[in-house]
Amino acid sequence: MSLSSLFSQFMGGLTAAMFLFLIASGLSLIFGVLRVLNFAHGSFYMIGAYMAWQVVHWVTTTTGHFWLAAAGAVIGVAILGGIIERLLFRYLYGREELYQLLFTYALVLILGDAAKFTWGTEQLSVSRPSILDSSLVVFGTIVPEYNLFIIVIGPLIALGVWLMLTRTGLGRMVRAAALDREMLDALGANVGWLYTGMFMLSAALAGLAGALVTPIQSIVPGMDVEIIVQAFIVVVIGGLGSFWGTFWGSMLYGQVLSFGILIFPGFSLFSVFALMAVILIVRPWGLFGRPIR
Amino acid sequence: MRLHHLGLAIAIAAAAPFAALAEDTIKIGFPMPLSGPTAVYGVPVTKGAELAVAEINAKGGVLGRKLEIVSRDSKANADEAVRVARELVIKDNVDFLAGTLTSAEAPAVSTIAKENKVVFVAPVAKTTKLTAPENLHPYIFRVASNTTIEGRTMAATVAKWTDVKTVGTIAPDYAYGRDAVAAFVEYLKKLRPDIQIVDQQWPKLGEPDFTPFITAQMSKKPDAVMCDVFGGDFVTLAKEAGPLGYFKAINNRLVDGAEVGTVDEAQALGADYPYGIISDTYDPVVWAGGNEPPEHKAYEERLKAAMKSDYGSGWAIQGYTAIVALAAGITKAGSTDSDKVAAAMLGLSFDTPAGKRTIDPKTHETLAGEFWGEMVKDPAYPFAVMKSPTYVDPQPLMN
Numbered sequence: 001m002s003l004s005s006l007f008s009q010f011m012g013g014l015t016a017a018m019f020l021f022l023i024a025s026g027l028s029l030i031f032g033v034l035r036v037l038n039f040a041h042g043s044f045y046m047i048g049a050y051m052a053w054q055v056v057h058w059v060t061t062t063t064g065h066f067w068l069a070a071a072g073a074v075i076g077v078a079i080l081g082g083i084i085e086r087l088l089f090r091y092l093y094g095r096e097e098l099y100q101l102l103f104t105y106a107l108v109l110i111l112g113d114a115a116k117f118t119w120g121t122e123q124l125s126v127s128r129p130s131i132l133d134s135s136l137v138v139f140g141t142i143v144p145e146y147n148l149f150i151i152v153i154g155p156l157i158a159l160g161v162w163l164m165l166t167r168t169g170l171g172r173m174v175r176a177a178a179l180d181r182e183m184l185d186a187l188g189a190n191v192g193w194l195y196t197g198m199f200m201l202s203a204a205l206a207g208l209a210g211a212l213v214t215p216i217q218s219i220v221p222g223m224d225v226e227i228i229v230q231a232f233i234v235v236v237i238g239g240l241g242s243f244w245g246t247f248w249g250s251m252l253y254g255q256v257l258s259f260g261i262l263i264f265p266g267f268s269l270f271s272v273f274a275l276m277a278v279i280l281i282v283r284p285w286g287l288f289g290r291p292i293r
Numbered sequence: 294m295r296l297h298h299l300g301l302a303i304a305i306a307a308a309a310p311f312a313a314l315a316e317d318t319i320k321i322g323f324p325m326p327l328s329g330p331t332a333v334y335g336v337p338v339t340k341g342a343e344l345a346v347a348e349i350n351a352k353g354g355v356l357g358r359k360l361e362i363v364s365r366d367s368k369a370n371a372d373e374a375v376r377v378a379r380e381l382v383i384k385d386n387v388d389f390l391a392g393t394l395t396s397a398e399a400p401a402v403s404t405i406a407k408e409n410k411v412v413f414v415a416p417v418a419k420t421t422k423l424t425a426p427e428n429l430h431p432y433i434f435r436v437a438s439n440t441t442i443e444g445r446t447m448a449a450t451v452a453k454w455t456d457v458k459t460v461g462t463i464a465p466d467y468a469y470g471r472d473a474v475a476a477f478v479e480y481l482k483k484l485r486p487d488i489q490i491v492d493q494q495w496p497k498l499g500e501p502d503f504t505p506f507i508t509a510q511m512s513k514k515p516d517a518v519m520c521d522v523f524g525g526d527f528v529t530l531a532k533e534a535g536p537l538g539y540f541k542a543i544n545n546r547l548v549d550g551a552e553v554g555t556v557d558e559a560q561a562l563g564a565d566y567p568y569g570i571i572s573d574t575y576d577p578v579v580w581a582g583g584n585e586p587p588e589h590k591a592y593e594e595r596l597k598a599a600m601k602s603d604y605g606s607g608w609a610i611q612g613y614t615a616i617v618a619l620a621a622g623i624t625k626a627g628s629t630d631s632d633k634v635a636a637a638m639l640g641l642s643f644d645t646p647a648g649k650r651t652i653d654p655k656t657h658e659t660l661a662g663e664f665w666g667e668m669v670k671d672p673a674y675p676f677a678v679m680k681s682p683t684y685v686d687p688q689p690l691m692n
Contacts, residue, residue, distance in 0.1 A: 005512030008537070012504035019502075113328075121332035123525040123561040125532065135536050144536030147504075217501060218528030218561060222330035226501050258505035265494055265509060268466070 004140035009258050011138075015147040017254025018154030022209035024231040024238075024246045025161065026202030032241030033178045033198050036092055036100050040107035042228030043115075044081060044203045048073040048210025049219045050115055053124045056214075066129035066215070073211035074204045081203025085196045093181075093195075108224060116221050126214035146215055153212075157205070158247050165243065174198060178241075233276050239289020248287060318361040319354075319629055321346075321619065322381030323392040324402060325612075326369035330499060330525060333557065334608050335394050337600070338416060339364055341609030342391065344599045345616035355620045356627065362616075363387055367398055374398035378405045388629050389413070391615040396420035396440075396469040406432045412622070412634050416615035417608075419443060420468050421476075424657050431635045435658045436614045436650065440469060442662065442687040443550040443573075444476025447519050449690065450548045450571055450665070452484040454517055457546065461492035461515035463506060463522060463530075470495070473521050473550060480690075491515050496522070503530040507539050518543055523551030527558060532565050545569030554668055555607030559676040566677035568670050573663040576610040576647055577682035581671050584681060592646035614645045618652070618659075648684065662687045 027041045055069035084107070092100050127133070132145040165171040176184045177194055185191045217223075230253070238249025253272060260271025279286065323342055326335035339362075346360045354360060363385050367374035374393055381387045382405065390406055390413040393399040399418030406413035407430040415423060415435045422428060424435055451460060462477065464470030478490060492513035494506045503522075507530070510518070522530050527549070534540060540547065547570040552558070554572030556579060578593060592613075596605040618638070623629055626637035639654035650659040664682035671678045 002512070005508065008508040008511070009505060012502075012508050015504060016502045116328065116332075121328075121336055122557070123333055123528050125528055125561050125563060125565065127564060128536070133536075135538065142536075142538040146536065216529070216532050218525040218532070220330050220525035221328070221332065222499065223501065226499055230501075258508075261494070261505040262509040262512070265492070268494075268496060268500075268506070 005262075007139045008141040008143070009262050010255065011141070011143055011147065011151070013254035013256075013258030014151050014251075015254075016257060017250040018150045019209055019213055020230055020234050020253060021154050021158065021247055021250035022212070023206050023227055024234040024250055025158070025243065026205040027228075027231050028235050028238070028241055028243065028246040029161075029198065029205075030202045031235070032243070033174055034089075034093060034195055036089070037097065037104070038202075039101060039104035039228060040084075040111060041202070041206055042224040042226070042231065043108050043111035044077050044206035045210040045213075045227050046219075046221075046224035047080065047111065047115055048077045048207030049214050049223065050119045050124070050210075051076045051207070052211035052214050053119070053126050053219055056126050064129075066126070069126070069214075070208065070211040073207045077207025077210070078200040078204040081207075082196055082200045084203075085199035089199065090192065090195065108228075112221060112224060115224075119219075121221055124219040126219075128215040150212060155247075157208075158243075161201075161205075162243060233272065235286075237276060237279050237286055239286025242286065242288040242290075245286055245288025252287075318359045319356075319389070319623065320361050320363055320385065320387040321616070322365065322378065322385065322387035322390045323362050323612075324365045324367040324374050324377045324381065324390070324398070325392045326394050326398075327364070327366040329369055331369040331394055333524060334417065335367075335369070337557070337606035337608040338392075338394065338612035340600050340606070341596070341612030341614075342416075342616045343612075344596055344609065345613040345620075347599070348595070349616070349620050355623045356629070358629075360616070360620065367393060369395050369398065371395075371397040371401040375401045375405055378402045379409075382409045382411055387411070388631075389619055389634070391416065391619060392612075393418055396423070396467070396472075399423050399435075400428060403428065403430070403433045406430075410631050412619070412631050412638070414615045414619055416611040420472055422468070422472075429657060432631065433657055434618065434638055434652060436618050436661060437611060438575075438661045438663055438687070439658065440472035441476045442660065442690065443521075444473045444478075445480040445690040446573070446662075446665065446685050446687065447473075447548045447550045448477050448480035448484060451481060451488070451517055451519060451546075454546055457488060457516040459489050459491040459513075459515045460517050460519060461494070461510045461513060462490065462519045463494040463496065463510060464520070465498040465500075465522060465526065466495035467498055470498075470521050474519070477519050496526070498526065500526060501529065503533050504537070507534045507537055511537070511539060511542055515543060517546035517548075520547050520549040521551045522549070523553055524558070525561075527551070527553045528561050528565075531562055531567050535565060535567060540567045540569070548572070552607065552663070554664070554666065554679050556604045556676070556678075557606050557608065559668070559678065560604065563676055566668060568668060568677055570668055571665065572668055572679070573665045573685075574607045574679065574682070575661070575663055576607045577664050577666075577679050578605055578607050579671075579674060579678045580682055581669070581678040581680055586646075586648070588644070589646045610645065610647055614647075614650065617643055617645060618650070660687050660691070 051073040052069040055072040059065040234249045238245030365377040549572045554574040621643040622638040626633040642651040666679040668677045669680045
């Protein structure tokens with residue numbers, strides 16, 4: 001096996017990891033702060049993809065339409081997330097986990113049907129933005145520019161969210177809310193809108209991932225459930241509620257998947273599930289999580 | 294008194310046709326995935342079946358009775374398909390069954406047909422197991438192609454590329470993909486013993502990211518590729534593989550027998566379609582070679598109107614054909630009795646918009662071939678079209 005083919009396998013894993021991170025980070029954030037395991041998070045991703053397609057479909061003439069589509073998807077999904085949080089989600093806080101899971105699963109079905117009703121069942125597709133539609137040769141391997149763009153943008157967003165959480169007043173509030181909601185409420189902070197804001201941020205991240213994935217994957221009904229399973233695995237590997245855990249969990253997942261396919265071609269799914277099983281046995285709280293007492 | 298009787302008789306006679314109309318439709322249960330990712334096929338196949346029913350009814354129906362489709366969502370799931378098929382037979386009292394999409398659903402529904410002695414026509418499922426000798430029974434018929442035909446047609450295509458010495462395969466990891474690849478490899482070994490299979494990739498059905506499979510395959514440097522990835526999965530594969538230089542590395546010598554040559558697929562991919570590959574479709578819809586049969590053109594116009602779509606669908610014809618086959622069987626039998634229709638369908642010939650089909654009495658299949666061709670850019674269309682679609686008769690390949 002040549003070095004260049006190992007490198008291209010690595011780059012493939014890295015691209016996959018960045019998408020997973022964008023989605024799983026929102027899932028992890030919602031669990032960390034709102035304490036709800038949001039099964040419908042994958043639906044935001046799917047709707048982001050459909051919204052991006054919709055914008056591209058409307059704005060066909062300009063060259064920058066893909067970026068407009070990405071912005072549209074982020075804003076659209078954030079607003080949708082905000083509405084869902086205000087109208088429905090807020091009644092879930094503090095409820096039993098089983099109840100939450102059932103409720104968010106019902107949301108998956110409702111949003112899935114709504115998407116089908118709006119955009120139909122045909123597979124849809126968006127072309128790469130024109131400034132990123134060629135490929136570069138790196139270490140003797142062809143790497144699509146768009147994949148490089150994804151690999152750069154992933155860590156930038158990770159850094160941005162991390163800085164927001166650790167270096168700003170808003171972040172301090174969010175962390176306080178995660179620790180003790182009632183205390184923060186008693187201190188006069190508007191926890192309700194803080195939660196809505198967090199929910200919108202997490203939905204926006206999923207919407208962004210959905211929009212960014214459209215140039216390289218098809219938009220089909222069912223992509224919501226497909227991605228949420230992977231995002232769950234990533235969050236479990238990294239540690240529930242741990243931000244950097246989600247980042248490194250995604251990186252590990254991407255590489256294990258990519259090299260698993262190269263090394264055991266007949267058992268493409270085996271490697272990631274083996275990884276999850278091993279981590280669940282050795283460190284049930286995940287790589288970066290803390291054991292729950 | 295007599296007058297009174299006459300009045301009653303007139304009243305009964307007058308009411309009878311209405312009662313007959315309500316009672317006497319010939320009901321065809323049609324389980325098909327109408328939700329989930331495979332609804333992209335299930336919906337057009339059902340539309341095709343509905344079109345055939347509307348046309349037959351407009352001409353007076355079959356044996357003077359109207360046909361009626363009782364549509365149900367099978368969710369592409371074998372258990373659900375069995376449940377709805379059983380319900381259709383027992384509760385809705387359907388006379389016949391047609392439908393199912395995947396190679397998981399069709400064999401499952403076939404057992405229901407056998408149990409209840411109801412004729413069942415499978416329009417799409419390709420697995421050879423459906424009509425294998427151990428599973429064959431008097432009531433199962435198939436108007437779809439099968440994985441043996443598909444695998445062998447692909448092998449014959451690859452065998453013609455004389456400078457190809459190494460081949461890779463990539464196919465979804467379930468019955469359909471496994472069967473087709475096995476048929477392909479076996480037949481290719483016979484035709485070209487000098488060709489080596491250097492790589493086999495098995496992404497799962499619905500795989501969201503093909504990049505690692507593509508780069509892993511490229512590292513083995515095959516000269517050509519046999520691919521059986523389809524639908525949304527093929528859209529993803531093509532969009533990821535193009536920029537990675539996959540199609541360039543194999544000089545576009547990729548053959549895909551999973552109907553990625555349909556207009557449905559071409560429209561989904563738009564300008565990202567990997568031009569130059571060889572693929573197939575039951576119905577080219579757009580005949581770029583100008584060799585379109587006139588009866589096809591007329592059918593396509595009716596389909597576009599029925600589907601309210603610019604290009605219809607390459608899948609609708611399978612639902613259409615299933616209904617035409619059933620109607621021909623009922624007409625020949627002169628009855629809706631399942632045993633009589635089942636017997637009448639053996640050796641039955643009927644016309645479809647894509648040509649004449651005959652049900653082989655031994656295998657209960659029409660041995661449907663498909664239209665194959667190179668997928669090319671055509672300035673007249675905003676998507677890839679099949680260059681001079683050619684019907685490949687599977688008969689010579691089956692020996």
